[in-house]
Amino acid sequence: MARKQIATFLGASKSLITLGDHIYGLSGQVEYTDTETTFIDGETGKYYSDVFIQFSTLAYTADDPTIKVTFNGVLVVGSGHSHTSLSELNNFPLRMIIPPLTKVKITVTNQDSTAIQGFIYLKGRTYEQ
Numbered sequence: 001m002a003r004k005q006i007a008t009f010l011g012a013s014k015s016l017i018t019l020g021d022h023i024y025g026l027s028g029q030v031e032y033t034d035t036e037t038t039f040i041d042g043e044t045g046k047y048y049s050d051v052f053i054q055f056s057t058l059a060y061t062a063d064d065p066t067i068k069v070t071f072n073g074v075l076v077v078g079s080g081h082s083h084t085s086l087s088e089l090n091n092f093p094l095r096m097i098i099p100p101l102t103k104v105k106i107t108v109t110n111q112d113s114t115a116i117q118g119f120i121y122l123k124g125r126t127y128e129q
Contacts, residue, residue: 014042015041016042017042021125023123023126024121025104027039029117030117030119032116034109034110034111034112038105038107039107041106044098044100044101044102044126047126047127047128047129048098048129050097050125051098051122051124052093052123053096053106054093055118056119058118064112065080065108067106068106068107069105069106070103070105070107073103
């Protein structure tokens with residue numbers, strides 16, 4: 001009997017990917033500074049999504065990241081963090097409902113010009129309307 005070919009991980013993608021009733025986005029390692037840097041940029045389909053968004057860095061620093069989540073160009077979450085709260089930021093994901101046919105963009109900005117390595121992953125389930 002022939003085996004079915006299945007999808008495999010080919011690398012990080014800033015877009016949103018659906019697999020069955022799951023949705024995810026993996027930014028991979030991204031360097032950000034005081035210029036707004038895109039980590040995730042994709043569009044949902046004809047379903048709504050219940051997702052967790054997690055941000056992490058490679059090291060704890062004295063820098064202060066600001067994370068923005070926009071839906072169709074409208075800022076829906078803006079979250080600034082001081083170096084004293086980075087450990088909390090690395091451990092607690094943001095949970096959101098994303099409406100159908102929504103362009104989702106997640107950006108990060110450092111408050112100074114220091115280059116920091118960060119990651120964002122988004123994961124969740126999709127539900128038909």
